[in-house]
Each structure stands twice: as structure tokens, then as C-alpha cells.
Amino acid sequence: MLTERQKRILWAVIDDYIVSAEPVGSRTVSKKKGVGFSAATIRNEMADLEEMGFLEQPHTSAGRIPSQKGYRFYVDHLLQPYMWSKDDLMALHDFYAMKVDHVEQAIKHANSILSQMTNYMTFILGPRLSESKLKALQIVPLHDRAAVSILVTDTGYVHRQHVIVPEGVSLSAIERLVNLLNYRLTGVPIAKLKAIVKHELSEELKRHVEHFDKLTDLLDTILKAELEERVYTSGTTRILDQPEFRDVEKMKSILDLVEESTVLVQLFNSDKEGVQVRIGDENDLEAVNDCSIITASYMINGEPVGTIGVLGPTRMNYGRVIGVLEFLAHDFSRRISAWFE
Amino acid sequence: MLTERQKRILWAVIDDYIVSAEPVGSRTVSKKKGVGFSAATIRNEMADLEEMGFLEQPHTSAGRIPSQKGYRFYVDHLLQPYMWSKDDLMALHDFYAMKVDHVEQAIKHANSILSQMTNYMTFILGPRLSESKLKALQIVPLHDRAAVSILVTDTGYVHRQHVIVPEGVSLSAIERLVNLLNYRLTGVPIAKLKAIVKHELSEELKRHVEHFDKLTDLLDTILKAELEERVYTSGTTRILDQPEFRDVEKMKSILDLVEESTVLVQLFNSDKEGVQVRIGDENDLEAVNDCSIITASYMINGEPVGTIGVLGPTRMNYGRVIGVLEFLAHDFSRRISAWFE
DNA sequence: GTTAGCACTCCAAGGAAACGAGTGCTAAAA
């Protein structure tokens, strides 16, 4: 266990390093307010902290930098509640001033405020669809055999898909199919649509819809709707401001991530409620092994449906990010929930 | 006017520089096949070409690099038709092998193939909506007063929007409104929707829809649908492979562009048919003043509806990019047109 | 237990020297 003094020193090192990104020396720590010891004392303690694995030394005769274990301890035990600054309040003011009129816009907006306030890259996973329920289904014919299917969920998400109407199927058959499905499936969770059609409705559909055998493929296409979850990112270029990403290769591997939305979803998805902090290689993906990811889930009417988060270097301003994220996630939930009451 | 020999030398310099990104010296040029002169002769000619503004010298005792004017001449007069390599054909094979079932997917797919084949950043502007026509309009109620409006165009594009139903308006009134609008507006170009409602339908709507005065706002929201044109980008990180973007500041200004989709639309939009090449500051935007942008429009049933293009450094492999782009744009048109016949 | 002092380490910044790619000019060759 760490002594009070050791804790204070560890805190001082991290607090300084977060800002400077340079190894912190004993002299610097001893001058910091809240630490009343001489450089020599600090040196002894820092050597101990290094032995215990909380600090690291890039090379002899350099200062110390926090190790991953050090950050973890800092986040778990040394963090102080974040104090909002005047600038923060101004930014939040803008947040409230802006009018938004659909979920996607709200997401983009929250995302940009968050990345602006934290100065890191941020992301929001769009509302999880597997848990939302079917509200309406439509098939709109476009030309001859081309049509577009539209699937609306109770969270207001609209999924569209081009489909080809098989030869020999009349418009009225399609209409009938759609009516039946709407009647039977409204309120059913998206994830269960396919199973229900297959096991409970196939007989009925066969009876009431002419040429139904020709329509099974089309129906599959519509309902397969794996409804890829969309990832929205913002502030991608802000990681370029961080000295640790000046290296082109390193930054390329991060930016490549952003284009691979499926990977992003895996990386960020999290069912747990509340704020979660994953530091360094606590993240599974190698490309982010020297990054930290802080996530929070947001809710629609009390149900957690998506994730909002921040990606930055391990040398991250945890206090600030956690504070801002907590607030925005909560507020974002409140905002979009209002549309669904 | 340039002599044959000068043209050949200019060609050789650019052809080399495109690959090496290093200033090209007289010796290198004289050794290139197709140029049968000694280094001294080349030196004299290069000095002339520099005087005429086709070449530049970073400093005395360095080789020459092409100027913007040089690139322009190269593109206009020296380009040879692109020869497809085996690798290209393999990539195209993949292109055909993949099954796609809606426009968005086709766009993403074409985009990734294009950026993979050219090794530059590429983009596709989604089908222009202002010219497409209304196919269907729907309003799906979600909860109490929340609803989502859905607007389908004849190109299969679906635009959705959250709306708030004013107090005191019944569902049946909404239904009536939707029916009337569908009846009257199907086939009308999206750009004209609002004007027609305002000038030709307002009397009729007032007569047939109860509480119509309360619904004007809602109607405006639905039809305002400025239908932001979506920009899809791919291969963003590929510009990091180009030595001219090793500079973090430079690359940041480019990447910032990508996040500003409205700017991108302005930058890339182009009504002209066929392949267009804009070199260096022929582009209005300062951030891309040392980039070249090559665009081609794609068609749905013969109508140009969108743009597909490539962004790279002015030192770009123009021959290859133009060849690939021409082919892919044509092919992409054919593919998506097939869905609308 | 804490602190001042001191020798030691090692990175970073700066500068001289060597290197080499490429030029322009001149004079000879074609």
C-alpha cells in the first residue's frame, strides 16, 4: 500500500505530466503546491514508486513518467471531482442554444461539443437497434421491379434497403404482405423479427399472400437488416495535437481505425452503465495500446441504448474528460429521451 | 510553343518525379528511355523550360521539379492512355465479385476499390437530390406527439426527419395530410416541393385538413429537407503515405476538410460531364492548394447525378488516376442505373 | 527521517567537416 506522501507524489507527477508530456523531475515535484518536501526526499520516494511499478524512467538521468499501473491508481484513487471553468460553461451554453430536430443531428452535435471540450477524438455509437422495436414497415416501388423497403423503429431510426421484386409478383401482393407484417410485427424487437416470421407467420403468409414462395428471398433481405450500428466520430484530427502522435506511423494506425467502423463498434461497445475507463493495453486492440478510452452509456427512457466516448493518449486529462463525459452523456440521454415519451 | 525535345524532357521529368518525389537531375533524364541526349544538352533545355515556367528549382544545385504550369501541360498534352496491369485486373475482379444491394453500399464499395487502386484519398458525392423526384411521403407516429417523416425519391433515396406533432392535431388529420400530399406531389422534383405546396396547394389543404394552420410548421420542417448531400470518403490515411504530407500541420488541414462535409461538397461538386482535373490553386480552397483533385460525374439513366473523385498531391499519377476513374465512374453508373430501369 | 552537496549519466542542441548530387559555363567535337 502507498503512504500518503507517496500518493501525493504520484499525483503530482501525473498531474504535471498530463500537461507537459515531459518526464517530471524531483525538483519540479518538490516545487508543486501541496508537496512540502525537498527534491532529495522526493527522489527517494520516486525510486520506491518506480520499484513498485507506478512510475517509469525513460533513461537514467531523466525524470519519471507514469506507468500504466500508475495511471490506473490515479484514476481509481487520486482523482478529484472536476471543477467547471468559465470556458466550459460557455461551451455548454452553445450546446443548449442549438436546435436539433432528429437523433442523428443530436448525435453529431453532442459529438462535436464533446471533442471541442476535451480536445480529444470522440465517438458516439448510434442507438442500438437490436433492442428497439418495430414501429412500421413500408415497401415503396420505384420502377418496374425495383423498390425500396423502409423499416421504422420505436426509437425513430429508419432503415432502408433496395430490393428487387421478383417477376410475376403483383403490387397488390406486396401491399398485402406489408399490411400483414405491419399488423403482426408492430412492437416486436428488431432482433426477433426474422425468427417470428419463420416460425409463427409462415403458414399465415402462405395462405394470404399470392406467390408467397417467390417472396421469401425479398423478405429475408428486408429483415436481415442486421442494422449495422453506426459510429459517429468527431475531432479526429485533434489527436495530431498530442505530441505522442507526431509519429506518422502511429497516427496512421489510429486513423485507419476510424475508417473501419465495425472494429470501432467492437472496441467501444460496452454494456455497463456509468463511466468506464480503459487504459493502455486494457484495450484489446493493439493499435490503441498506448491510448486510453473513456466511455459512458446513454439511455433512452432509462434503457441504456448506446455509447458515447473519448479516445486519447494514456497521458489524458482523466479528471476533466470523466467530468465532461458524465455530464454530456446524462444530458444527451435526457434530450433524446424527450422525443420518445 | 515547346519543341518535341522539350516536350519529351518535360514528360521525363514529371514521369520520374511522380514516382520519386525527389528533384530530377539532368543525368537521370538523359538515362531515361525515349530520351537520347547527353546530360549537358538536357541541362540547357531544362534551363529553358524553367525560364518558361514549366519547371522549378528548389535551390541551385538541385534537380528540377515540375511547376503547376508544367503539370497542366503534362495533363493536357503529354498524357498517354493508361495501360491496365495484372494487379488492376485482379482488383476489378474483386469489384465485380462483391454483391451489393443498395446505393449506399455500392457507393462505399466503389469508393474503397477506387482508393485502393489509386492509393489516394477518394470521395463520392451521393446522388444529388435536388433533381430527383418525390416518390412517396410517410409520417409514422412514434409516441404521443413524436413522429418521424420519411421521404422517398425516385432514386431510392430515403430522407428521414423527426417531427413534433402540434397539440390538438389528430392522427387522422395527419393521415389525411399525407394522403393528399402523396396524391398531389408524387413525381414533383424535390427542389420544387416547397414552392408548390405554398402556391398551389395551400387552399386545398386548408379546406380538407382540419387544424391545417397548426400544421404549417411541421410541413415546412418536412419539406425543408435541404437534403444535405452526403459525402463518402475513403482511404483518408493514404495521403500519409505521400512524403509531401509528412508535415503534421499540412496533413491536419487536409484531414480537417474531411470532417467538414459541407466544404467538401462545395469543393468537389461539378456539373460538367467527363473527367475534370484541377491542379494546385486551380482549386479554390487554400488547404488544397498543393493538391490536385480529379473528378468524374456518374449518371443514373443518362442523367449526371453525382460526383466521384480523387484527391492527392499535385505530384499525382495523373495517367493512372484518370484511367481508373474514367472506368469506375462509367461502371458505377451502369451498376446503379440498373436498379432504376 | 530529511536535506544539502556532489559526482555522474545521458539526451539534446549546436557547429564544423566531409560528402555528393547537380548545376552553369567553356571549349572542343560533330
Place this chain on the structure above:
DNA sequence: TTTTAGCACTCGTTTCCTTGGAGTGCTAAC
């Protein structure tokens, strides 16, 4: 008259060495 070989010169790049300074660990004194 045009082309080419030869040569002195320029200038950016690389390499190596020196110097400065920040920071350490250890020892001895407080």
C-alpha cells in the same frame, strides 16, 4: 550551328564531435 565532355562551384544533407543542462543516486551532515 548544335551537341557533348570536362570542370569548378554551389548548396543541402549527413556525420561526428562538443558542449550544456537537467536530473539522478549516493553520501554525509542536520
